[in-house]
Amino acid sequence: MNTTLPLSRPSTLLRRHLLKLHRRFCVEPNPQPLTPPQDDEQKITQAVQLLLETPHPEWTSSQPLQSLLFSSPPLPPRFILKITRSLPSYRQAFDFFKHLRQNSPFLDTQVLSHSFQALLEQAGRGPDAASRLPELYRASKEWEVPLTVNAAALLIRYFGRLQMVDNSILVFDELDPSLKNTHVRNVLFDVLLRDGRVDSALNVLDEMLQPLSEIPPNDVTGDIVFYALTKAGRKGRALSDEEFIKLVLQFGKHSVFPKTNWLAQLVSSLCRRGKLIQAWDFLHELLTLGAPLESSLFNVLLSGLGRRGEIKRMNVVLAEMKEYDIRPDVVTLGILINQLCKLRRVDNAMEVFNKMCEGTESDGVSVGVDIVILNTLIDGLCKVGEQEEGLHFMERMKSTKGFVPNTVTYNCLIDGFCKVGEIERGIELFERMKEEGVSPNTITVNTLVDGMCRHGRINSALEFFRDMQGKGEKGNAVTYTTLITAFSNADNFGKVVDLFDEMLTSGCSADAVVYYSLISGFCRAGRMDDAGNVYSKLKAAGFHPDIVCYNSLISGFCKKRKIDKAYEIVKDMEEAGVKPDIVTFNTLIAYFCKVGDFTLALRVMKQMTREGFTPTVTTYGALIHGYCLNGKLDDARKIFDDMSSTAKIPPNTVIYNILIESMCKVNDVKVALSLMDDMKTKGVKPNTATYNAMLKGLKENHLLEEAFILMDSMIENNCRPNYVTMEILTGWLSTVGESEKLKSFVQGHKVSALTA
Structure with missing residues (x-):
């Protein structure tokens, strides 16, 4: 894996420097007039x-004024501009302009x-x-007073500000081509784009x-x-990426x-x-044009490639x-290391890290390592099950780099x-971080509580949480x-209800997941009053149940044969705009079949x-089960054949x-055996419950030889007997000697070959 970091080349840096100088000292399209000498200012x-x-x-008859304005040699145009500009009002400036026109010869x-x-102005x-x-623009054409470049720009800009953009366009269109320089066009672009006229500007x-x-x-x-074009909320159409x-x-x-x-907006x-390929091609073309690109642009591209897992392309970008001569920064290397860790390629991430630390002026760039990168590596090691290596890495960084672990570091290890x-070990690290003055936070507590709960130490988790509450960590x-x-x-x-009430009274806002979890648990346990209570609190809190939550409640009430309550939930669903799914329908069908109301079920x-x-x-299973429960075996067989x-x-x-x-319950063992043959034909594998039902039927009908064949079939299908199987066979086989x-069957040997 190529991870060598870039080294700058003087030739490219010089080229960029010259480019910047060129831009800095290029001639302005409309340079401001030089400051007049002191005596000129006095004039x-x-x-x-x-x-x-x-x-x-009396201006015309004022000899001092006439001599000053129309002296020989005449005053330069910039003098007249400054005089007009210095008059305190538009009316005085206009009178002065008319006075000049009268003396235009x-x-x-x-x-x-x-x-x-x-x-x-x-x-x-x-x-x-x-x-x-x-009026002034029309008059200038009547008076044949040509516009200066700056005057044209002023008119275009002023009309734009006054929302008279058509006038701005008219001024530009009627200008002499020699005046349509870059400056004037820039002003026009600004006016057109501010007004949303993107295509006209283009x-x-x-x-x-x-x-x-x-x-x-x-x-x-x-x-x-x-x-x-990049301003948010601007007027006019948006340009496509292309x-x-x-x-x-x-x-x-x-x-x-x-x-x-x-540029970052576009690349993002x-x-x-x-x-991503288009983004890279775009940056590559900019590089060939000599654009002074920064590492932040490539960081955006590297992040995108990393999310797609394209590590090879990331290396190509780094090589480019x-x-x-674009130096990667700590963010660049952080992105690469982070993506490698997410892909569980921690060894490659460590390789990048080591080269980053070892970089010299001869083979790369040494980038300062920050706490974020170190934590990313430790977390990556822990995620792939190398938590011991993560702990050793932390110790090594402390001793060699002066790395000071923080709360995130310990949270990753814990x-x-x-x-x-x-x-x-997690508890040991928890105690150690406190000894080192690193404060645990809510994530630390949640990590340990979750770990204990996942591994069956629920009471220890609650005890630990209570201890942290006593020390000021309230949890969330x-x-x-x-x-x-x-x-x-x-x-x-009991604990569930206590914790739920405590969470609400402690100021922790319960999210929908908490309510769903409670409702599901209560429904599963058949505690429908509690489930209904939580359901009411969920709605009062402003949450909207999802279809899974509704189905849990409907199923729970149906199991308790509280069909009115189930109907209430269905009505709530309809009012909330949540449509029933296949689970909802199957739940209701199963209920009506169990209570024998097949009209409603159908x-x-x-x-x-x-x-x-x-x-x-x-x-179909719900219908067949319902018909069988209610003794309607012919209807059950019909449904079975139809499906x-x-x-x-x-x-x-x-x-x-x-x-x-x-079938076995009504002593129709022959049909039951034919069903087992049908299972074999259709590739449906019987389980222990299948054999138990069949053996019980054979016992009731004293069909011993058929039972032996069935016992052999259990052994062939690796279907282990359970306590029900042994209860059926023990009394029966012992009675007939x-x-x-039975002993051979329990040991997994065939029994039909043994002599009776």
Whole structure:
């Protein structure tokens, strides 16, 4: 198994560094004007002051103002922009722009364009922006004032903010192609994507993403597009994984890559949908494009591969990471070790761990080992039954690495020993962790309680829990559920009721599993009053019984012949929207057959078929058993024949036993023997109950030779006699002087060959 960790290569790191420098110092599409020298700033301040001090109608006649604005050489456009921008109101800025237009013969067109840009800024910030901006845009075309790049961007952005996106598109469409640079397009993308117009944005973007595009995207383009497309709750349609991958790779060909968290969303989505190969191919293509990928992206892919158990592919990913100088971190190695442990390949996990600890600058990367990885390995060893090795590993890490075990460490070890029944070792570790100052928690208590209960030490489990309660550890619903289930299985329902009441009064919220366990236990024990009480509490607690819970109650009430109660449960089921299943129908059919109400039994059977359920061998068995109990053997035989011929359901041993026993009870031994022959023909194996019923019938009819043949058949079929068999045969064979044959039969020898 290849587990060598990657080592960085200077050439790739240098390439990435140069790429970052290129992006940092690339020319902005609309660089801000340089700060004017001090004397220039004074001219701007002086111009603004004159404009504010001089009434608007007197601007033209103000010699100082005219000289300053229309001096020779003329003021640069950026001066005019700053003057317009510095005026305190839109109205004053508009008047100033008109004043400049009136003197346009003396001004460069660019001067007007820059003043108009500042005028747009003033209008966009005002309360009347929605009416002023469209008017100004129309006026600019009438006045033949060309827009600057920044003015175009401002209009597009302002219209977008005002929810006038069609105006933003109109401005862009009517722009001179020379102005449709990357910056302007970025603003348009932002407006379109915020408004949910994904396809329109992609159409504009498509021209930029062409391989030889003269207007390539930049990092700002990427940030706008990928932020908008990955934002939760955004407007517009979602891109498919394939569309997103194509878009990322197109950007990548221009050395523009999404941020790591956006890429992680895409890789996670692919992995969740089982598209692991596609996720890997995508990352591989990004690597070939020179994307500066981080280990966290590969951690997502490794987790997905690990869940599928594809360890070989995980190794391939690690090798690729090494080739492209992507250093694994502690999470990377933790994922690999965790997945190996989950697959019970702890030896491979230990191999990875050892290489991680031994890594040097010459053969890999030494990654710091954390407590999570160490606990994962200890838990993995315990899960495969190597708890002793897990304990030794903990000791070795303490002495060589200064590892300080925590509560999780001890919980893993205690669980390992308890699982194999070494409860005393688990208790020893429990005492040891307290001596070392490691505090046990509820999981520690639950682990020991569960281990004791699983291995029959229920009273010890309860005693241990009581001791922990005295020390402040109250336990939780899991603790009580474990104890309740254990005492329920041991039919100690007094303890069950006490623990259940204690759990509710202690503030532990019982979950549905606790209620189901209690109801099942009470029904099994025939304590239907208690079962009904718990059922009422379950509903009061807001839980909804499942079909298994309903069936337990219906079966319990039927066994107690409380059919009215059973009907109440069926009614509750219907009101709760839970449909009866085949078990529900079979339970009711069996009840009606036992009490001899075959009309109702057949009616339930018809309803069952209407609900889409096919009668099973259990259904037919209930009918046959009912007919036999009520002495209707002919009807029982008819059902038996129908299930084989019409329903094509082969009878099982239980059904044969019911018929054989019933035939023997009416001394129809010949039919009973024929049924045993039929079993042999159909490959249905008889059991001890079959032979006991048949031997009892033969005894009643004094058919000794047939009994000997049957005893030989028991030996041939490895069907051991029980106390019922011996009770039938002992008195009979002793009376007729065949005690030797009985002795031979008990020893497992054939008896028909012996001389009487």
